[in-house]
Each structure stands twice: as C-alpha cells, then as structure tokens.
Amino acid sequence: MSERSERTNGHSSERTARRGSRQDTRLKVFRSAVELIAELGYAATTVDAIAERAGVAKGTVFYNFGSKEGLFEALLEHSISKLAEALAAADTGESALDALDSVVLGQLRFFEEHGAFARVLLAEMWRTAWQEAVARLRRSALSVYANVLRRAAANGEIRADLDVETAATAVFGMVLTVAIERRALYPDRPIERTHATLAELLHGRIK
Amino acid sequence: MSERSERTNGHSSERTARRGSRQDTRLKVFRSAVELIAELGYAATTVDAIAERAGVAKGTVFYNFGSKEGLFEALLEHSISKLAEALAAADTGESALDALDSVVLGQLRFFEEHGAFARVLLAEMWRTAWQEAVARLRRSALSVYANVLRRAAANGEIRADLDVETAATAVFGMVLTVAIERRALYPDRPIERTHATLAELLHGRIK
DNA sequence: ATCTTTGTACTGACTGGTCAGTATAAAGAT
DNA sequence: ATCTTTATACTGACCAGTCAGTACAAAGAT
Numbered sequence: 001m002s003e004r005s006e007r008t009n010g011h012s013s014e015r016t017a018r019r020g021s022r023q024d025t026r027l028k029v030f031r032s033a034v035e036l037i038a039e040l041g042y043a044a045t046t047v048d049a050i051a052e053r054a055g056v057a058k059g060t061v062f063y064n065f066g067s068k069e070g071l072f073e074a075l076l077e078h079s080i081s082k083l084a085e086a087l088a089a090a091d092t093g094e095s096a097l098d099a100l101d102s103v104v105l106g107q108l109r110f111f112e113e114h115g116a117f118a119r120v121l122l123a124e125m126w127r128t129a130w131q132e133a134v135a136r137l138r139r140s141a142l143s144v145y146a147n148v149l150r151r152a153a154a155n156g157e158i159r160a161d162l163d164v165e166t167a168a169t170a171v172f173g174m175v176l177t178v179a180i181e182r183r184a185l186y187p188d189r190p191i192e193r194t195h196a197t198l199a200e201l202l203h204g205r206i207k
Numbered sequence: 208m209s210e211r212s213e214r215t216n217g218h219s220s221e222r223t224a225r226r227g228s229r230q231d232t233r234l235k236v237f238r239s240a241v242e243l244i245a246e247l248g249y250a251a252t253t254v255d256a257i258a259e260r261a262g263v264a265k266g267t268v269f270y271n272f273g274s275k276e277g278l279f280e281a282l283l284e285h286s287i288s289k290l291a292e293a294l295a296a297a298d299t300g301e302s303a304l305d306a307l308d309s310v311v312l313g314q315l316r317f318f319e320e321h322g323a324f325a326r327v328l329l330a331e332m333w334r335t336a337w338q339e340a341v342a343r344l345r346r347s348a349l350s351v352y353a354n355v356l357r358r359a360a361a362n363g364e365i366r367a368d369l370d371v372e373t374a375a376t377a378v379f380g381m382v383l384t385v386a387i388e389r390r391a392l393y394p395d396r397p398i399e400r401t402h403a404t405l406a407e408l409l410h411g412r413i414k
Numbered sequence: 415a416t417c418t419t420t421g422t423a424c425t426g427a428c429t430g431g432t433c434a435g436t437a438t439a440a441a442g443a444t
Numbered sequence: 445a446t447c448t449t450t451a452t453a454c455t456g457a458c459c460a461g462t463c464a465g466t467a468c469a470a471a472g473a474t
Contacts, residue, residue, distance in 0.1 A: 123330040163366035173384020204411015
C-alpha cells in the first residue's frame with residue numbers, strides 16, 4: 001500500500017507542507033498505535049488512547065481506517081513492507097554466507113529503529129486473525145532469508161539438502177527474539193556485539 | 208450445567224489432602240485458559256469463556272485464583288516450571304554440543320505437546336506486566352542453554368568468547384519460533400526433520 | 415444416633431464501568 | 445465544492461469482579 005504519492009504541492013514550499021494531509025495523519029496514527037499495542041497488546045489498546053497520543057480526534061481514526069481492525073491491518077501492511085525492503089536492501093556480499101550475515105544485521109538495525117513493531121510482530125504474528133499479514137510476511141521478508149540460504153546451498157557453502165524454508169524462519173525468529181531482548185534488557189549494548197554473537201552461532205564451531 | 212459428579216471417587220489423586228478435587232479444578236481451568244489465550248490473546252480472552260470451556264462456574268475461577276491476572280500468573284508459573292524441567296532433563300550427551308542438540312530436541316518435543324503454551328509464551332513473554340515470569344524463565348529455562356554453551360566454550364567446542372546469555376536467548380527464540388510454525392503450517396512433518404534442520408544451522412557450514 | 419457447627423468448594427445472577435463505533439455540526443484546506 | 449479534521453455527545457454490547465446462597469463433609473456435642 002502507501003503509494004508514496006507526495007501529491008505535487010505546486011513547487012517550492014516543500015517540507016511538511018501538507019500539514020493536514022491524509023498521509024501525515026495516517027503516519028501519526030500508525031506511530032501512536034504501534035507504540036501502544038507493543039506495550040499493552042492489540043485488544044487492550046483503546047482507540048481513544050491511540051487518537052489521544054497521536055494528537056488527532058477519535059473520529060479521524062475511524063474516518064481514515066474504518067475500524068480498529070482496519071487500522072491494525074493497515075499498520076501491519078505498512079510495516080511489513082518496510083521490513084521487507086530493509087531486508088532485501090541488506091542482501092549483499094561476496095559469498096552467500098556474507099549476505100546472510102548482512103541480512104541479519106539489516107534485521108537487527110530495522111528492529112533497533114522500530115522496536116515497538118518488533119514486539120507487535122512477535123506477539124501477533126501467529127494469531128490466526130491476521131493470517132493474511134503473516135502470509136505476506138512469508139512472501140516478502142522470510143523469502144529474503146530463504147533465497148540467501150538457497151544460494152549458499154547451491155554453491156556449496158552449506159549442505160545442499162538444508163530445508164531452507166524452515167531455516168529461514170529459524171533465523172528470522174532468532175534475530176527477532178534477540179532484538180527484543182536487547183531493547184528490553186541491554187539497550188546500551190552496541191548492535192555490532194549482538195550481531196557478532198549471532199554470526200558466531202550461525203557459523204558454527206569456529207575457534 | 209453438569210453437576211460435577213466428581214464426588215468422592217475414592218481413588219483419584221493421592222491422599223495428599225482430602226477433597227482432592229481442588230487441584231483437579233485448577234488444572235481444568237489452566238487447560239481451558241491456555242487454549243483460549245493462545246487463540247485470542249490474554250486481553251481478548253474472557254473469564255466467562257475460560258470458565259465455560261473448563262466446565263466450571265465463573266465464580267470458581269475467582270475463588271481459585273482471585274483475579275484474571277492471578278490466574279494468568281499461576282498459569283505461567285505452572286507451565287514455566289514444566290518447561291524448565293523438560294529442558295534440564297534433556298541436558299545430556301557426550302560432548303557439550305551433543306547436549307545442545309539434545310536440549311533443542313527437548314524443547315521441540317515440549318512445545319509439540321504444549322503448543323498452546325508456546326504461543327502464549329511467545330506473545331506475552333516480553334510484555335512488561337509479566338516481567339516476574341520472564342525473570343523466572345531466564346533463571347530456570349534459558350539458563351539450561353546458557354550452561355550448555357558455557358561448557359562448550361570451556362572445553363573448546365566453540366569460541367571461548369561467545370556471549371552465552373545472548374546466544375541462549377537466540378537458540379531458545381529460534382526453537383520457539385520454529386515449533387510454532389511447524390504446528391501452524393506443517394503439523395504432519397516429523398519432529399526429527401525439524402530438529403535436523405536446526406542442528407545443521409547450529410553446526411554451521413558442514414558439507 | 416441425632417443435632418449443630420465449621421470450613422471448604424463452588425454457583426450464577428447481578429452490577430458498574432469500559433469501549434468500539436456512530437452522529438453531527440462546524441471549521442480548515444485545496 | 446469537496447475532502448479532511450475537530451470536538452462533543454451518545455449508545456449498546458460486553459466483561460471483570462462481587463456476593464448471597466448451595467452443597468457437603470468432618471468434627472464436636474448431647
């Protein structure tokens with residue numbers, strides 16, 4: 001979703017010109033919603049609270065998203081797209097295994113910046129109600145891992161018979177869990193250190 | 208409905224305390240609660256629904272656990288203990304890395320049997336409201352992984368400078384994620400196959 | 415033996431508050 | 445003109461927690 005349509009606002013006067021623009025309002029609501037839902041969970045988060053934190057009227061939320069569920073679906077859609085973009089952009093490196101390390105780092109960095117979304121994703125990912133969003137996640141984000149692993153298997157960097165789909169989920173879940181732990185427990189630890197630990201784990205018994 | 212005809216079944220439950228049916232009631236409520244919360248989440252699950260599925264009156268839930276939150280805390284306590292026992296029991300093997308594989312398998316098997324709890328744990332684990340339960344989880348379950356990894360580091364099976372705490376969380380989160388995916392998406396796949404994939408991933412670039 | 419009391423486990427109708435969603439009038443923005 | 449947002453007020457369903465009462469077993473008491 002989110003056609004980046006900036007709507008040609010005449011010329012100059014760029015910046016946040018469209019003060020009351022719909023896109024702007026939607027983003028404010030997204031930010032507020034993801035923070036609250038990360039803290040309290042979807043069901044315990046009220047639309048009143050979302051609207052208040054976003055600094056908009058309650059009616060605006062319903063005007064823009066139709067319902068609480070509609071808001072949440074749009075939020076998932078929006079955030080999963082961004083995550084998929086970030087992972088795909090990180091898929092670079094000499095060897096496939098270098099690329100794997102790089103994607104792991106990309107995921108860590110994304111969740112460093114969007115920690116609230118990490119929590120929401122972890123909590124809601126397997127709820128049957130949002131199965132469509134999960135399917136999209138598999139197609140767009142997990143497939144980045146699956147492809148890297150497939151490449152590694154194809155040119156002999158790892159066993160050719162590895163189940164890349166399961167392995168992709170495993171790595172994704174591993175990084176997601178660690179990213180959340182880091183934010184919750186060791187917020188000041190440099191991300192590179194966490195990344196190094198994960199890389200060692202994935203590279204196996206290196207001395 | 209259903210006049211709980213438990214009555215004096217004579218046998219059932221050891222002589223620990225007369226009127227042993229209270230333990231029975233609590234377990235029925237636990238079972239019902241974990242299933243519903245796995246499906247709907249904590250906040251969206253009503254005490255009415257828990258009581259109905261357990262076949263007890265709503266008042267019984269409050270009589271036994273004081274509040275909805277009290278019920279959930281007792282449930283976490285109960286289940287985390289069982290999980291920790293299962294992991295500790297699986298901590299066996301020639302080398303530390305064999306033990307690691309074994310604990311991973313133990314965790315997979317535990318969540319195979321208690322899939323609903325796996326979902327609840329994943330979703331609620333990092334909610335600040337249950338931080339006490341998370342602390343207990345770290346002490347009792349994650350420490351099994353941390354100890355295995357420490358042993359492996361001590362006798363040179365893996366790098367001595369590995370951050371075992373972070374690695375323990377990583378492995379735990381990886382297995383938890385994959386266990387849930389397996390149940391949701393590939394329930395018929397033998398657990399050994401999933402285990403083999405995780406072992407390969409952990410053992411690194413073996414050809 | 416029969417009556418009375420006590421403690422434990424449980425029941426389910428009821429209450430008081432909460433919250434998604436609606437309604438509407440008026441104000442900005444383009 | 446039309447789209448978007450604001451502010452306020454309202455409705456009705458839903459739900460956590462309460463409470464007066466039931467059931468019943470065991471322990472005195474007579």
